[in-house]
Amino acid sequence: MHKKILFVDRDGVIVVEDQVDTFEKIRYIPGVFGGLKRLVDSNRFHIVLVSNQDGVGTPSFPLEDFEPVHDRIIETLRGEGIIFDEEHIDFSLPADDCPGRKPGTGMLSSYLDGSWNLEHSVVIGDRLTDVELAKNIGCKAVWLAPKSDEAKLPGDLRDTCILVSDRWGEIASFLLDEPHLAPRTAEVTRTTRETTITLSLSLDGGGLGKIHTRIPFFDHMLDQIRRHSGCDLSLHADGDLMIDEHHTVEDVGIALGEAFRIALGEKRGINRYGFEVLTMDEVKAEVALDFSNRPAFVYDVPIAREYIGTFPTEMVEHFFKSFSDSARCNLHMKVSTGNAHHQVEGLFKAFARAVRQAIHRNPYSDELPSTKGVL
Numbered sequence: 001m002h003k004k005i006l007f008v009d010r011d012g013v014i015v016v017e018d019q020v021d022t023f024e025k026i027r028y029i030p031g032v033f034g035g036l037k038r039l040v041d042s043n044r045f046h047i048v049l050v051s052n053q054d055g056v057g058t059p060s061f062p063l064e065d066f067e068p069v070h071d072r073i074i075e076t077l078r079g080e081g082i083i084f085d086e087e088h089i090d091f092s093l094p095a096d097d098c099p100g101r102k103p104g105t106g107m108l109s110s111y112l113d114g115s116w117n118l119e120h121s122v123v124i125g126d127r128l129t130d131v132e133l134a135k136n137i138g139c140k141a142v143w144l145a146p147k148s149d150e151a152k153l154p155g156d157l158r159d160t161c162i163l164v165s166d167r168w169g170e171i172a173s174f175l176l177d178e179p180h181l182a183p184r185t186a187e188v189t190r191t192t193r194e195t196t197i198t199l200s201l202s203l204d205g206g207g208l209g210k211i212h213t214r215i216p217f218f219d220h221m222l223d224q225i226r227r228h229s230g231c232d233l234s235l236h237a238d239g240d241l242m243i244d245e246h247h248t249v250e251d252v253g254i255a256l257g258e259a260f261r262i263a264l265g266e267k268r269g270i271n272r273y274g275f276e277v278l279t280m281d282e283v284k285a286e287v288a289l290d291f292s293n294r295p296a297f298v299y300d301v302p303i304a305r306e307y308i309g310t311f312p313t314e315m316v317e318h319f320f321k322s323f324s325d326s327a328r329c330n331l332h333m334k335v336s337t338g339n340a341h342h343q344v345e346g347l348f349k350a351f352a353r354a355v356r357q358a359i360h361r362n363p364y365s366d367e368l369p370s371t372k373g374v375l
Contacts, residue, residue, distance in 0.1 A: 005111060005121040005139070006045035006175075008036070008084075011053075012126030013144050015073060019054070021065040026073060029144075030206065031183075033080045035168030040082050042176055046116070049087040050123075050133075052102050056091040103132035112137065122175060128157065135160040142171055169204055180269060180366045184359075186262035190255045194247035195239040201259040203359050205232025213237040213252060215245055217311035218319075221348045222252070228352035231359075245315055253319040257326025260291075264359065267291060272369040274358030278350040283338035285346035287354045290330040293375045297324040298332040301347065305340040316344050320351070 011017045014036075016027040040047055056066045074084070088107045092098035100106035102125075111118065121139035123130050134141035135157060142163045143153070150164040163174050173182035184203040191197075200209075209232050211222045226233040235256070239248030264270065275288040297320065303313045324331040333351070335343045368375060 002115060002117040004045050004117045005048055006039060007048050007050045007108075007121070007123040007125075007133075007139075009123075009125040009127075009130055009144075010049060010051040010073070010089075013124055014077070017126065019061060020069055020073075021061060023069060023072060026069065028076075029168065030208070031168030033077075033082070035172040036077070036082050037080055038172040038181075039175060044176070045121075046085050047083070048111075049084045049089070050102070050108065051089045053089055053091055055093045056089075058093075103129045103136055105133070105136050108137060122162070124171065128152075128154070131157045131161050142175070144171070167202075181361075181363060184263040184265065184361075186259040188255045188259045188262070190251055190258075192247075192251065195237060195251040197235070197237045197251055197255045199235045199255050199259055200233070201256075201263055202232040203260075203263050204361075206230065208232045209234035211235050213239070213248055214241060215248060215311065217309050218245070218249060218252075218315075221344065224345060224348040225256075225352045225355070228349050229355045229359075231355070245312060246318070249315045249319050250322050253322025254326045257323040257328075260323075260327045260329075260355075260359075264291060266368065267375050268368050269361045269363075269365045270369060271358050271360045271362075272375075274354035274356070276350040276353040276357070278346055278353065280342045280346035280349070281339070282336075283342040283346045284336045285343070285350040286332075286334040287347065287350040288330075288332045289351075289354050289358055291327065291358055291375070292330055293328045294330065295325045295328050296330045297321050300334040301343065302335075302337055303340050303343055304337075308340050308344060313340060313344065316347065320347075 011020065014029060014032050016029065018025050020026060039045060053066060055061045057063045090098060090100045090107055092101045098104065105112065118138045123134035123139060123141045124144060125141065126144045131141040131143055140162045141160050143161050144166055145164055146166050147164055153161055163171065165171055167183050169183040173179055186201045188199045207227050207230050209226050211219045211226065213219055222235065235252065237248050237252055239251065241248060273290050278285045299317050299320065301317065305313055307313065320331060320333060333347055335347055
């Protein structure tokens with residue numbers, strides 16, 4: 001059987017779209033190393049880099065600026081076990097109307113001789129011209145773009161484009177038919193008369209994201225969850241702070257719990273249980289949790305101060321109770337006496353690290369972590 005080809009664009013797919021003519025401009029697309037490595041390791045594809053590099057060799061983009069930077073990108077990928085079988089790069093400008101410039105097929109003519117399985121080959125690119133290229137050579141395309149852009153696909157390209165996604169993990173899982181390893185994500189919007197919250201969560205991220213609730217200490221604590229859980233978390237909350245913090249803190253807890261519940265799905269292959277004992281100077285914080293689909297909350301936290309700065313310490317308990325109810329998890333929390341700031345921050349850090357342990361997914365198992373057969 002003829003082998004399939006994976007045609008991979010460079011700018012916008014491997015590195016951030018730009019005229020990458022200095023080392024400082026090299027910025028890798030999140031998830032590209034893990035996703036592309038899975039595809040390379042599968043040995044199901046002949047891996048080909050195919051890229052337009054506008055005007056290389058002209059005064060505005062000298063060849064001596066392009067080559068060392070491109071070589072650095074390729075060397076970095078090779079160091080991660082990602083090796084291209086071939087590279088095809090077109091240096092023309094759009095005005096040149098060069099037949100080798102995507103979506104033209106000129107520089108890929110060697111693959112059109114019938115010796116390759118083009119019907120099941122795939123182009124991965126961040127532009128519609130990449131989808132057009134796929135159509136022109138008779139293969140399929142993955143458009144690396146936000147899912148919301150799917151509506152922008154022209155009608156004549158809809159049969160060619162088999163996936164619209166800006167997540168490399170999802171792309172790899174789709175092409176390898178491994179849905180159990182697809183990224184676990186959730187988007188939650190919660191709007192009430194008291195708050196408006198938008199939240200995006202990826203359980204398989206790298207601790208990226210931005211937090212904004214207009215409550216500085218609360219932002220600082222939520223940032224501990226993002227950093228120490230390893231989840232990507234972006235959250236924006238607008239609440240009725242002219243009254244007090246209650247509604248914002250409560251609804252953020254509800255929204256975050258809902259996001260975890262959605263992202264975990266059936267919970268197949270995960271640890272399910274997580275626990276952490278963490279010290280923060282004189283304070284010892286202990287957290288144990290179970291994503292059991294049964295909410296239960298135990299809180300043994302003797303905080304002597306009523307406020308940390310302007311943040312009411314009673315809201316700590318209310319946040320975690322709201323999370324436990326919404327995520328439908330067991331959550332037990334305990335902290336020793338000590339500095340109130342250390343007590344609360346220690347709890348948030350211990351919670352995040354317990355979450356990290358509980359959501360860890362065994363790539364070799366799709367089993368449900370329950371003897372009941374259901375969670």
